[in-house]
Amino acid sequence: DIQMTQSPSSLSASVGDRVTITCRASQSISSYLNWYQQKPGKAPKLLIYAASSLQSGVPSRFSGSGSGTDFTLTISSLQPEDFATYYCQQSYSTLSYTFGQGTKLEIK
Amino acid sequence: EVQLVESGGGLVKPGGSLRLSCAASGFTFSSYSMNWVRQAPGKGLEWVSSISSSSSYIYYADSVKGRFTISRDNAKNSLYLQMNSLRAEDTAVYYCARDSLRPGGAYYYYYMDVWGKGTTVTVSS
Numbered sequence: 001d002i003q004m005t006q007s008p009s010s011l012s013a014s015v016g017d018r019v020t021i022t023c024r025a026s027q028s029i030s031s032y033l034n035w036y037q038q039k040p041g042k043a044p045k046l047l048i049y050a051a052s053s054l055q056s057g058v059p060s061r062f063s064g065s066g067s068g069t070d071f072t073l074t075i076s077s078l079q080p081e082d083f084a085t086y087y088c089q090q091s092y093s094t095l096s097y098t099f100g101q102g103t104k105l106e107i108k
Numbered sequence: 109e110v111q112l113v114e115s116g117g118g119l120v121k122p123g124g125s126l127r128l129s130c131a132a133s134g135f136t137f138s139s140y141s142m143n144w145v146r147q148a149p150g151k152g153l154e155w156v157s158s159i160s161s162s163s164s165y166i167y168y169a170d171s172v173k174g175r176f177t178i179s180r181d182n183a184k185n186s187l188y189l190q191m192n193s194l195r196a197e198d199t200a201v202y203y204c205a206r207d208s209l210r211p212g213g214a215y216y217y218y219y220m221d222v223w224g225k226g227t228t229v230t231v232s233s
Contacts, residue, residue: 001170031212034219036153043203043226044145044153049219050212087153091218095167097143097155 002026002090006100012108017078021103023071023088032092035064035073038102039084047086048073083107110134110222112204117227124194124231130187130204130224138182141165141207143220144189146200146229154200157189158207172198194231201226 003026013019023033031051036044046055048064051071061076075082088100116128130142144156157178158167166178177190187204205220 030214032215032217036220038153043223044205044220045223046219046221049221050210050217053210053217055219055221089153089155089220092215094158094218096169097158099153099155102152 001096002029002093002098004088004090004098004100006086006088006103008103009101010104010106012106013078014108015078015080019075019078019105021073021086021088021105023066023073023100025069025071025090025092028068029090029092031067032090033064033066033071034089034091035062036087036089037082037084038087044087078105080107110206112206112222112224114202114204114224114227117202117229119230119232120194121233122195122231125190125192126194126229128189128191128202128204128227128229130189132185132187132206135206135222137180137185138162141209141218142180142187143205143207144178144187145203145205145220145223146198147203147226148197148200151200156202159187191229194229196231199229199231201228 005024033051035048038044052064085104113131141160143158159178175193179188203226204224206222208221209216
C-alpha cells in the first residue's frame with residue numbers, strides 16, 4: 001500500500017498568517033492527490049483535487065501544489081474558520097485509497 | 109440538493125454484526141462509485157471500502173477484508189456496508205462518500221466530493 005505522511009502533525013498559527021502543510025507519498029503518485037478539511041464533529045470537506053485543482057466553492061486562499069511524492073497545501077492568509085484538521089489522500093491506487101495522518105491547525 | 113445520509117450505526121458486542129446504509133439523493137447515484145470511510149475516536153480518516161457504479165469492482169482495506177461486505181442498490185439509490193465479526197477496533201464514525209472523477213494523465217483523477225454526516229458504530233461488551 002502507498003503510505004502518506006503529513007508534516008507537521010500540528011501547527012499553531014495566527015489569523016492572517018500564511019501556512020503550508022506538507023504531504024509525502026511512499027512512492028510516486030503523479031498528481032493523484034487530494035486535500036480535505038475537517039472540523040470537529042463534522043464530515044470532511046474536499047478542498048483540492050488532482051494536487052492543485054480548487055474544488056468549487058472553496059476560497060481562493062487555499063492552494064495546492066506538487067507532483068510525484070511531495071505535495072503542499074497552502075493557506076495564503078488564515079481566517080478564523082480555517083482552524084481545523086487537514087488530510088491528504090492519494091487516489092493513484094484506486095484499489096486502496098490512503099489518507100495522511102492529519103495536520104491539526106490551531107490558533108496561536 | 110446533493111445529499112448522503114447514513115444510518116444503521118449502534119452499539120454491538122464483539123463478534124456481532126451490523127448493517128450500515130447510506131441513502132443518496134440529488135444526483136444520479138448509479139453513475140458514481142461510492143466509498144465507506146471511517147474515523148475512530150480521536151484518530152484520522154481510514155478508507156474502508158469502495159464499489160464501482162455497477163458493482164463490478166469492489167475493494168477493501170486489509171483491516172476489514174473477509175469481515176465487511178460493501179454493496180449497493182441503484183434502484184433504491186442506496187449503499188450498504190455489512191459488518192460481521194466486529195472487533196473493538198472497528199469502533200468509529202462511518203462515513204459514506206461519493207467518488208467523482210475527472211480525466212487526467214494516464215488515468216482518472218478520483219476524489220471524494222460529497223460526504224454524509226456519518227453514523228457511529230461502537231463495539232463493546
